[in-house]
Amino acid sequence: MAIMSYIDAITLAMKEEMTRDERVFVLGEDVGRKGGVFKATNGLYDEFGEYRVLDTPLAESAIAGVGIGAAMYGLRPIAEMQFADFIMPAVNQIISEASRIRYRSNNDWTCPIVFRAPFGGGIHGALYHSQSVEAIFANQPGLKIVIPSTPYDAKGLLKAAIRDDDPVMFFEHKRAYRLIKGEVPEEDYTIEIGKADVKRQGEDITVITYGLAVHFALQAAERLEKDGISAHILDLRTIYPLDKEGIIEAASKTGKVLLVTEDNKEGSIIGEVAAIIAENCLFDLDAPIMRLAGPDIPAMPYAPTMEKFFMINPDKVEKAMRELAEY
Amino acid sequence: MTTNRHAELGLTNEDVLTIFETMLMARRIDERMWLLNRAGKIPFVISCQGQEAAQVGAAFALDNTKDYIAPYYRDMGVVLHFGMTAKDLMLSAFAKAEDPNSGGRQMPGHFGQKKNRILTGSSPVTTQLPHAVGVALAAKIEKKDFITFVTLGEGSSNQGDFHEGLNFAGVHQLPCITMVENNNYAISVPYERQVASKTVAERASSYGMPGVRVDGKDPIEVYRVVKEAADRARSGGGPSLIEAVTYRLTAHSSDDDDRQYRTAEDIAEGKALDPLITFAKYLRDLDILPTDLEKEINERIMKEVNEATDYAESAPYATPESALLHVYAEKDGGNA
Numbered sequence: 001m002a003i004m005s006y007i008d009a010i011t012l013a014m015k016e017e018m019t020r021d022e023r024v025f026v027l028g029e030d031v032g033r034k035g036g037v038f039k040a041t042n043g044l045y046d047e048f049g050e051y052r053v054l055d056t057p058l059a060e061s062a063i064a065g066v067g068i069g070a071a072m073y074g075l076r077p078i079a080e081m082q083f084a085d086f087i088m089p090a091v092n093q094i095i096s097e098a099s100r101i102r103y104r105s106n107n108d109w110t111c112p113i114v115f116r117a118p119f120g121g122g123i124h125g126a127l128y129h130s131q132s133v134e135a136i137f138a139n140q141p142g143l144k145i146v147i148p149s150t151p152y153d154a155k156g157l158l159k160a161a162i163r164d165d166d167p168v169m170f171f172e173h174k175r176a177y178r179l180i181k182g183e184v185p186e187e188d189y190t191i192e193i194g195k196a197d198v199k200r201q202g203e204d205i206t207v208i209t210y211g212l213a214v215h216f217a218l219q220a221a222e223r224l225e226k227d228g229i230s231a232h233i234l235d236l237r238t239i240y241p242l243d244k245e246g247i248i249e250a251a252s253k254t255g256k257v258l259l260v261t262e263d264n265k266e267g268s269i270i271g272e273v274a275a276i277i278a279e280n281c282l283f284d285l286d287a288p289i290m291r292l293a294g295p296d297i298p299a300m301p302y303a304p305t306m307e308k309f310f311m312i313n314p315d316k317v318e319k320a321m322r323e324l325a326e327y
Numbered sequence: 328m329t330t331n332r333h334a335e336l337g338l339t340n341e342d343v344l345t346i347f348e349t350m351l352m353a354r355r356i357d358e359r360m361w362l363l364n365r366a367g368k369i370p371f372v373i374s375c376q377g378q379e380a381a382q383v384g385a386a387f388a389l390d391n392t393k394d395y396i397a398p399y400y401r402d403m404g405v406v407l408h409f410g411m412t413a414k415d416l417m418l419s420a421f422a423k424a425e426d427p428n429s430g431g432r433q434m435p436g437h438f439g440q441k442k443n444r445i446l447t448g449s450s451p452v453t454t455q456l457p458h459a460v461g462v463a464l465a466a467k468i469e470k471k472d473f474i475t476f477v478t479l480g481e482g483s484s485n486q487g488d489f490h491e492g493l494n495f496a497g498v499h500q501l502p503c504i505t506m507v508e509n510n511n512y513a514i515s516v517p518y519e520r521q522v523a524s525k526t527v528a529e530r531a532s533s534y535g536m537p538g539v540r541v542d543g544k545d546p547i548e549v550y551r552v553v554k555e556a557a558d559r560a561r562s563g564g565g566p567s568l569i570e571a572v573t574y575r576l577t578a579h580s581s582d583d584d585d586r587q588y589r590t591a592e593d594i595a596e597g598k599a600l601d602p603l604i605t606f607a608k609y610l611r612d613l614d615i616l617p618t619d620l621e622k623e624i625n626e627r628i629m630k631e632v633n634e635a636t637d638y639a640e641s642a643p644y645a646t647p648e649s650a651l652l653h654v655y656a657e658k659d660g661g662n663a
Contacts, residue, residue, distance in 0.1 A: 025468065051468045057498055062457050062491035069461020072446055073395070075468065077461075089487065096451045097458070105439045105447040106430030107653040141654045165656040 004184040007177035009151035010040050010116075013158035014078060016188060018048055021076060024162055025052040028063055028080030028116075037082055038118055038177055064090035064115065068098050071113040076162055084119035084171060085128045091136065098167040099142030114161045118174035119147075120212055120262055122311045125174075126302035132211075132263035132294075137169055138240040138272070144193055145169045145240040149214035151182040153237060156191030164193060173212040180215060194238045196246035202232035205325050206250050208273055209260035210236040213312050217260060220318035229325045239269045244276050251277045255286035258324050262312050265293035287327040292320045329612035333547050336554065340615045346387055346546050347606055347616065348624055350379035353404040354603055355632050356413050360420050360435065364581045368640070369420045373436040375403040377544075377576035378508050380602035382478075383408055384546030385506055385571070388553035389476055395462045397446040397455035397477040400436035401508065405478065410443035413631045417639035424645040431645050452483040456492035456505060463501035463566070474502040474560040476553075481570075482513025482521050484530065493568065497535035500565035504556045507568070508543060510575035515588040531568035543571030544602040547609075574600060 004012070018024045025048075026041055032055035035042035045053040056063050060081060067079035081087045087094070094115060101111040121130030134145055146161055146168055148154040154172070161168035199214055200221055207217045214235045221231035234250040236242065251257045257277055259270035274289045292312065294300070300310035333343050353375050360372040375382060382404030389396070391409045398405045403416065415427050422431035427440050429447075439447030446462070448455050459477035466473050483489060484507050496503045507527045511518045524530055531538025537559075541552045549571055556567035574597040578585040585594070610616035 054464075057491070057494055059487075059491040059494065061488055062460070062495045065454060065457025065488060065492065066461035066464055066495055069397075069446070069458035069463075070465045070468075071461070072458060073462045073465040075465050092451055093454060093457065093488075096449050097454050100449065101447055102655070103653050104429055104433050104437070104449065105441070106426075106432060107657070108427070108441045109439060109447045110656070144655075 001183040001185055003181055004151050005178050006151045006154050006172070006180040007038060007040055009155040009184045010158055010172060011042055011044070012184070013155040013162070014041065015044060015047070017159055017162045018044065018052060023074065024076040024078065025054065026078045026080060027054040027056050027067055029056060029058055029082045031055060031080050036080065038174065040080070040116070040172070060086055060090040061093050064093035065097070067113050068093060068101070068111055071111045072101065072109050076112055078114045078116055078162065081115060081117035083129050084117040084133045085131045087115070087117055087133060094137065094143070094167070094169070095140050099140045102166065103142055110165055111167050112165050114158070114168050114170050116170045116172065118177070119171045120173040120175055121300045121307065122175045122212070124302065124304070124307065127299040130300045132261070134169070134171055134239055135263055135268050138269050143167055143169060143240065144238060145171065146193055146238050147171045147173070147211045148237060149176070149199070149211055149235050151180065151184045153191060153197070155184050156189050157193065157237065159188070160190040160193050163190065168193065171211070176212050191237075194241060194243055196243040196250070197235045197237055198233070198250065199235045200231060200233040202230040202254065204230045204254055205256040205258060205321060206232045206234065206254045207258045207260060207317070207321065208234045208236065208247060208250060208270070210239055211262060213260045213262055213317070216312055216314045216317045219314040220321050223318055224321055224325070229322070231321060236273070242272060242276065247273055247276050248280045251281045252284040255284050256324050256327065257285070258290045258292060258320055260292045260312060260317060262294055264296050265291060266296050268293055287324060290320060290324050292316060329609060331613055336547065336551055338547070338550065342387070343547070343610060343615060346383050346550075347610055348628070349383045349407050350404060350546065350603055350606065351624065352413065352628050352631070353379045353382070353407055355628050356416050356635070357403060359632050359636055361577070361581065363420065363636070369435070371434050372420070372581040373400050374575070374577040374580070375401045377597065377601065378510060378573045379404040380546040380606060381506070381508050381543035381549050381571035381573050384549030385476070385553040387546070388550045388557050389474070393444070393473045395444040395446060395459070395473060395475045397459040397475065398438050398448065399452070399455065399479045399483070400448070401480070402438065402478055406438045406440070406445055409445055411438070411440055411445065413635035414638055415440070417635040418642060421639040421642065422644065423639055423642040425642050453479055453486035453488040455479070456488050457495065459505070460492045460496045460501055460503050463496065463503035464499065466502050467499065472561055474504065474557055476504045476506065478506045478508055480513060481507055481509040481511070481518060481527050482516065484527050485521060493534040493536070493566070496566040502560035503566045504553060504560060505566070505568050506553065507570045508573050509570050510573045512575055512579070512589070514579040514583060515585075526570055528568060528570040534568065536566045536568055538568045538570070540570045540572065543573035544600055544605060546602065546606055576601065
């Protein structure tokens, strides 16, 4: 099995799916000749040609809307938003159109499209190249939202998203692109959308999170292990619709739950995770549900002091985990 | 002396009668919906009245066996030519389970029917334009010879999706015809408070495509310009923007009162130019529509509208719980 970076796993997933199914094509800004600003579509233009790796005008609503039209026709578009922060002009197309096409046509029309977007901070991206925007889309039935944390999950989940018959938002943590490496099988496999994954078995406390924060929690868990604290870590992987069973099982296992997101705290996806636990696990809990998130300011600032203050990191997660363990 | 303008375009007398009959069908269905609305039987109507000539003339220039259309909410004439029936439209008006557009989920005027390649539409305006461009992109990718046709009002030509979609179509020279049905009012706001350019058609110059302004009250003229655009698109010549100048004979919708913003003179002038009256006159002048035939057509249409109304009124609603269905693909069940 090859050791591969998170971004190379994403490129491989697209390449394999484009080879397998000629209906699959990529459209977005700079995805063609340049291979994407992060190089996620590197090499695909040369292999598949202009109209399967299409450089679009700089207009996000058209990228989404044209992709939606092609999907209704029966193609399998992968629409890349250069940064999740720039998805806002496309929100009408994604929410009013893509998410409702099957429902509003009473199952007559469908919209099998993937919206890929790099999100997340810690890369000196300031307010508009760092945001977590998933919560905006996380109360829109009809959409699925996937956020992988590892290269293995990224490949399997992206392939599943491309084959899915409904629109899938696929958010890739941009700091994970080259930071996170892992084993990725070279053969074809998919990972079921809608299922969380236990990334570490433990007995004392449960951490539920997603994206890059999974790795921060895993690092913190190693440190706590030395002090005899055993952490159970659940990676949500699909953050909408949530894997309620997986969440209930992980929370009930230890009775002490820490929820972590890089997003602002209020209104973030972990609030819904907390509600699921509160509804279902009250008598299994040994401590109040604890949340660790970004502060409720619009987005992370550029200056390193303020960026660091905003971002989740292994130290912050470790501190919260210890506090919970000692409760 | 009326001269025959359709023969030189390759339209037979039968063709123009079909156009007339489809226009009349749209008008009669629409009128019936207003009656039903005022009688308290259906909650909402949004009209095609006054725009049937543009709609049917344009649709007739397309290939209704393979082209894709993304109609806007007034386009009853377009969807009728593409295979939707009076019964289908009445089922939609009554929001019944059998409504092919949405199974009673959407308001009337939100057309969609996959078997006839009518893309499903929503209420936020102009979102359908990039969709039509996307289907045209699929035609180019798959090297198919179908084209796409999308319509909207002149107010909608101010939306970002108008600019983004047309620019995309222009850059890639896609087989997509956009027709703006300019009825001079976006609900209450007149053209000069909506659009900064003198015409909508001249906006085309920004998008690398021809822009043509046509009398939308004349189905033959609309047919002519849309046919030219369709032939061009089908042979790889790229997209077109067409502005059909029409008149809205009703208020914006059943919830609007246009006496608040339109003068009596304005309304009277619009009624005098009603395309159903002027086109019927054209056909009569050429002896294509003798009195007995006109009577027969009227009776046939009224019978169909009556039957459609009765059928739809007595058809069942969807069950309450069926609201949970079709959020995702069936293998996932509903979202319950």
